[in-house]
Amino acid sequence: MAAIEQTDTPESQPRKMPRDARRVQLIEATIETIARFGYSRTTMSEVARMAGLSHGLVNFHFQTKENLLSETLLYLSDEYRQNWTGAVDAAGVDAAEQLYAMLAADFRPEICTPGRLAAWCSFWGETSGRPLYQEKCGSNDEQYNDYLETLCRRMNADHGYSVDPTRTARVLRVTTEGVWLDMMTMQSPYEAAEALATLMVCVAAFFPRHFSAEGPLH
Amino acid sequence: MAAIEQTDTPESQPRKMPRDARRVQLIEATIETIARFGYSRTTMSEVARMAGLSHGLVNFHFQTKENLLSETLLYLSDEYRQNWTGAVDAAGVDAAEQLYAMLAADFRPEICTPGRLAAWCSFWGETSGRPLYQEKCGSNDEQYNDYLETLCRRMNADHGYSVDPTRTARVLRVTTEGVWLDMMTMQSPYEAAEALATLMVCVAAFFPRHFSAEGPLH
Amino acid sequence: MAAIEQTDTPESQPRKMPRDARRVQLIEATIETIARFGYSRTTMSEVARMAGLSHGLVNFHFQTKENLLSETLLYLSDEYRQNWTGAVDAAGVDAAEQLYAMLAADFRPEICTPGRLAAWCSFWGETSGRPLYQEKCGSNDEQYNDYLETLCRRMNADHGYSVDPTRTARVLRVTTEGVWLDMMTMQSPYEAAEALATLMVCVAAFFPRHFSAEGPLH
Amino acid sequence: MAAIEQTDTPESQPRKMPRDARRVQLIEATIETIARFGYSRTTMSEVARMAGLSHGLVNFHFQTKENLLSETLLYLSDEYRQNWTGAVDAAGVDAAEQLYAMLAADFRPEICTPGRLAAWCSFWGETSGRPLYQEKCGSNDEQYNDYLETLCRRMNADHGYSVDPTRTARVLRVTTEGVWLDMMTMQSPYEAAEALATLMVCVAAFFPRHFSAEGPLH
């Protein structure tokens, strides 16, 4: 499991570290359980078994199942945000480069694991009737979308003509979600590389001066 | 709920009609229950209560919960397929016209119900670990995608140059799914009209000779 | 099914006959169901299905399940009594001949069917906590035992010495029941002929002047 | 084993017990429940109530009802086997003494409890259609019968003439079962002493040199 490293070093907070490590271990087990059995068949016992820990410990650390799932979603959400913001930060100032970095980040092997895909899809599916997803991820998704929109706007300016940047950004975002869903629901799903290539075709259609189907035009 | 009205009077189909009508009634109640409470909180008793019937009757007609959900998905799948094939059949021979009809069909008020959207998203989310979705909808989804791809290929031919039709079709399909997901998961979701407009922006980017952001040209 | 013929001819009670025939048909189906599935898994629906009739008809004829089972036991009990009394009546006045007739009657192919054996054993097993068996069969069993005891007493008189006739009769009766149980519970049960031979060994031990292991000494 | 005390106060029953002790407690409660209500009316909740515990605990220790009943039968079967083999071991080498010990063991007050008798009869009755009894007790019963047959053969050798030892052993075994059944099904059943006396009459008839109706000679 690709556990996200806590920013606290063991030395700085020696007493707290084991506690957080346990939490991360249990959250990773939760993701894996959701992935294997689906949201509706994810039980506290199964999570504990997946983590190789005792039954009661899950409640000790998370009090309730609701809370465990909530923390899991928050964990995924933070991880996702750090992933794309980190990629953008590393990409320089060019809008096209940033856009490419942003989209490609979603298909990095650390993020785009079967377990994480399945967990995301499960949370999307359970949205109805429960505000959990909105509460935990709403602002992150908005932030992602807003940044995407800004980039689109910047590239439009280069073109001299404008395709609605809100809708363009939306297409890019939901296409990303869509190919994730594909990788979950299809009998013989395609690889992350093909998923990214699909996105590139889309970006190239919107921004032919900045992108070809192969990627950004330097 | 856009309940399926049985236009047939009892006289026209005297014996068998009641049985099927009940099944449809219970399936509609299932969709509504999934929409309101989510997949994992959908219980047989809740479905029965939603339909105003006793819970024993649900088992009488569907034997198991698994089967009820399976039949519900099949029902949605059939409805969806009939909706878009019907729209295509009514659209004439022009590829762009057919494409527009196909995409617009997904946002008709009969199909694009909050309940149905939620149910679809729930089924997508529950795919992990259970082959139910693939089993019931795999071939339908494939058929939809294949037809989309054919249309893209035909329009490419008009252009004289070719954007990968497989990936293009995929973008169109997952964008549709994506805006559906948006309408489910967003705090203040946009309307079906805005969703279709978003798709039009996408189609126009791929096929500028056939589409503007407002719809098919001429 | 070896239905016991009602003494009423169709001519004498034409209107009632169908009703009784249905009852017998359902009782035979009950016996068969108990035999195949066991008492605790015998359901009204299964009985109806076994009889090839509709579900509601069982209740129409027997009102309750309790009553159906009660009537079934009564039916078996009457059949059993008529069988052994008939055999004794046909056997002449000699005590040994009557005893042989009585014991052999229990292994006639009409009585000693797998279905009937299983049903009897089931009723015996369900005796605890419910007075059903005693109520329906107590007096019959007593009558059987009393007659057996009388025969033992008569044969003792021939011998000149007396083995306790009550206990002797009891041994003969429970041995019969015991080999019936054997035929039900054993992996590779023996045949009715072997069961009767076992009883003959027992009778010969008690009454060596009247019986050999092969049967009564004319 | 002494039946489960219903008189246990909450204080006398510690909240947590060793695994095996709880299992035995629940098995004893199962025997008692079968005895009181019959096999078909034995429910998990009733077993739990009889033990003074929550119904969830029964599933915690036995997973399924099927398994609980299976383990109960196994428990009875082991207890029974240990009882007669122990009695035989304590009886010396003489065949008649061993036979007496073996038969008398079946009527010891620890084994010949109303609850245990009822449970055995219930399991015999439920044999139809389910191989549970054969599976758990078949080999034990065979072992019992084989040993009985060996003893009969040895006593026959003393006599100089031979009554079929297989059938003789079978009579003794089923007579034991039969008087057990009597003690269950009769309105005014006789006592264990009378049951054993009945068996002695039978043994004396087969082996007059070794047994009188009062028991083994010399």
Next chain:
DNA sequence: GATGAATGAGCCTTCATTCAT
């Protein structure tokens, strides 16, 4: 008489949660 849809009580089982050790 006969059918089979409909009801609801009750059963087995699961599982989140508590708690003694």
Next chain:
DNA sequence: GATGAATGAAGGCTCATTCAT
């Protein structure tokens, strides 16, 4: 911190019984 026995609410399912047709 950690464990796992114990609890009880709730869910799926069965089935005796009722009843409209």
